[in-house]
Amino acid sequence: MAATHGYQDLDRLLGHMTGDEKHGPAATSTLDAIWVLYDRVLNVSPATADDPARDRFLLPKGHGPMAYYAVLAAKGFFPESLLADFGSYDSPLGHHPDRTLVPGAEISSGSLGHGLPLAVGSALGLRARGLTDSKVWVLIGDAELDEGSNHEAIAYAGPTGLEQLHTLVIDNSSATHGWPGGIASRFTAAGWSAATVDGRDHEALYEAFTAPHPGRARAVVARVEPSY
Amino acid sequence: MDTMRERFASTASRLLDEDPRLAVVLAVIGRDGFREAERRHPHRVIDVGIREQLLVGAGGGLALAGMRPIVHTFASFLVERPFEQVKLDFGHQGVGGVLVSAGASYDSPSAGFTHMSPGDVALLDTLDGWTVHVPGHPDEAEALLRRSAKGDDRVYVRLSLQTNERPLPVTGTGFLTVREGRHGAVVAVGPMLDNVLAATEGLDTTVLYATTVRPFDGSALRRAVGDTGAAEAVIVEPYLAGTSTAAATEALADVPHRVLGLGVGRNELRKYGELSDHLAAHGLDARSLRERVSGFLTGSV
Numbered sequence: 001m002a003a004t005h006g007y008q009d010l011d012r013l014l015g016h017m018t019g020d021e022k023h024g025p026a027a028t029s030t031l032d033a034i035w036v037l038y039d040r041v042l043n044v045s046p047a048t049a050d051d052p053a054r055d056r057f058l059l060p061k062g063h064g065p066m067a068y069y070a071v072l073a074a075k076g077f078f079p080e081s082l083l084a085d086f087g088s089y090d091s092p093l094g095h096h097p098d099r100t101l102v103p104g105a106e107i108s109s110g111s112l113g114h115g116l117p118l119a120v121g122s123a124l125g126l127r128a129r130g131l132t133d134s135k136v137w138v139l140i141g142d143a144e145l146d147e148g149s150n151h152e153a154i155a156y157a158g159p160t161g162l163e164q165l166h167t168l169v170i171d172n173s174s175a176t177h178g179w180p181g182g183i184a185s186r187f188t189a190a191g192w193s194a195a196t197v198d199g200r201d202h203e204a205l206y207e208a209f210t211a212p213h214p215g216r217a218r219a220v221v222a223r224v225e226p227s228y
Numbered sequence: 229m230d231t232m233r234e235r236f237a238s239t240a241s242r243l244l245d246e247d248p249r250l251a252v253v254l255a256v257i258g259r260d261g262f263r264e265a266e267r268r269h270p271h272r273v274i275d276v277g278i279r280e281q282l283l284v285g286a287g288g289g290l291a292l293a294g295m296r297p298i299v300h301t302f303a304s305f306l307v308e309r310p311f312e313q314v315k316l317d318f319g320h321q322g323v324g325g326v327l328v329s330a331g332a333s334y335d336s337p338s339a340g341f342t343h344m345s346p347g348d349v350a351l352l353d354t355l356d357g358w359t360v361h362v363p364g365h366p367d368e369a370e371a372l373l374r375r376s377a378k379g380d381d382r383v384y385v386r387l388s389l390q391t392n393e394r395p396l397p398v399t400g401t402g403f404l405t406v407r408e409g410r411h412g413a414v415v416a417v418g419p420m421l422d423n424v425l426a427a428t429e430g431l432d433t434t435v436l437y438a439t440t441v442r443p444f445d446g447s448a449l450r451r452a453v454g455d456t457g458a459a460e461a462v463i464v465e466p467y468l469a470g471t472s473t474a475a476a477t478e479a480l481a482d483v484p485h486r487v488l489g490l491g492v493g494r495n496e497l498r499k500y501g502e503l504s505d506h507l508a509a510h511g512l513d514a515r516s517l518r519e520r521v522s523g524f525l526t527g528s529v
Contacts, residue, residue, distance in 0.1 A: 052293075056293075099321060100322045106292070108316070111312060113281075114312075114316055117281060117288075118292060118317060121290040121291075121293070121297070122289040123293075124274055125251070125290040125293025125295040126293050128251055128271040128290075129293065129294060131293075148281070149281040149282065149313075156276050156277060156279060
């Protein structure tokens with residue numbers, strides 16, 4: 001069992017992958033939200049990583065997975081020593097995660113727009129198995145939201161009230177044509193429960209992540225500083 | 229006799245009763261056949277609407293959650309349109325499922341090219357680990373569906389309105405020898421069997437019947453062509469011509485060989501009409517097949 005760490009260790013863990021203490025913005029835009037989820041919200045740990053009833057976090061935003069790897073290492077899903085070889089031939093840690101290689105990773109990702117439909121299916125599968133207390137979380141970026149497959153999933157999960165499904169949108173204003181009218185409105189118009197919060201404010205994130213949403217799928221839009 | 233699609237609906241509905249691990253995922257097409265099953269299993273008959281990326285992606289997600297998804301729509305919208313979902317949401321995730329298509333290469337020719345999918349099996353050939361079943365009769369479709377529902381692997385079942393008169397006992401692996409001869413072998417895939425048997429009537433050649441084309445039963449073909457002189461093989465497939473030619477030449481790599489791949493041409497005909505019109509246009513009717521097969525196999529006449 002690898003040692004577990006706190007939030008203050010994440011910069012050092014990221015440093016293993018970047019070679020210094022300064023790391024890429026794509027990775028860090030997701031850092032606080034992923035940390036709050038794994039630290040306080042998700043019912044999953046290295047000991048329950050194969051439990052059918054575990055909560056699931058899907059990261060389709062494969063670009064910049066360093067924050068994800070840092071959190072998984074901090075929570076003991078794999079040893080910190082793996083981080084230094086990030087992206088090398090024999091490392092299980094690619095620049096896009098592979099669920100068959102990375103302990104704790106729920107999906108293999110990299111091509112944008114696959115995670116939300118996979119999350120819909122996972123939520124449907126858990127419900128069909130009677131595991132109705134298990135939650136599925138999927139993180140997407142505001143630019144990834146451009147992919148049409150997400151909108152197929154949003155338009156389905158809203159009207160069908162897929163309560164076990166949760167979408168976290170990290171909004172760093174990187175969508176090419178923006179989202180006039182706001183991102184949350186895309187979800188609420190389809191029948192989701194949605195909230196928009198400061199993506200660096202851990203208490204606000206926690207409140208939004210744990211707010212009840214009976215009979216509805218839930219979206220949390222976490223706004224962070226623009227990427228450029 | 230019911231169609232393969234009707235048999236799919238009745239069989240899959242019964243399988244839902246028998247195995248709580250199964251879920252049927254639809255995108256509107258085919259839902260009528262599952263009305264009763266949906267009442268009995270509201271959480272395991274899922275219609276996502278006309279959304280094929282979600283259809284396949286949700287199938288992959290169900291598999292990730294420990295279910296065995298049976299995903300169904302027309303071949304064009306199951307394999308071609310969401311091909312990246314087939315590649316990534318099943319294969320790259322390392323999970324399995326059963327994709328069941330209808331429509332085949334030209335089951336509904338009056339619907340036009342948008343509803344024709346002669347390239348589905350060739351596309352799946354670019355991916356690893358897919359078993360491909362091409363039944364030639366509703367009874368065979370049922371047997372192959374039942375077998376497919378049991379596993380954890382990735383399976384494609386290609387249903388068609390084109391059928392053979394009588395079913396054969398299919399096992400889900402390997403080719404059946406339906407006629408023995410001394411000059412080469414003709415492999416008839418699924419619904420092509422009746423036309424191939426008619427076309428090779430009186431020819432001194434072996435006829436193999438393939439309902440499971442991937443994995444390709446290369447050893448059956450290698451045995452059938454014998455060891456006298458050059459090995460000659462004809463593959464008659466109800467989808468893109470030449471789809472299995474590479475598999476056949478690989479099977480015959482240790483002998484001098486000639487292989488003829490017959491099937492649906494690449495050229496877009498821009499014609500409507502009936503299934504029989506399209507079989508004839510692609511040279512897959514019995515008369516055209518006899519001409520092409522006997523012209524290729526030396527010494528068979």
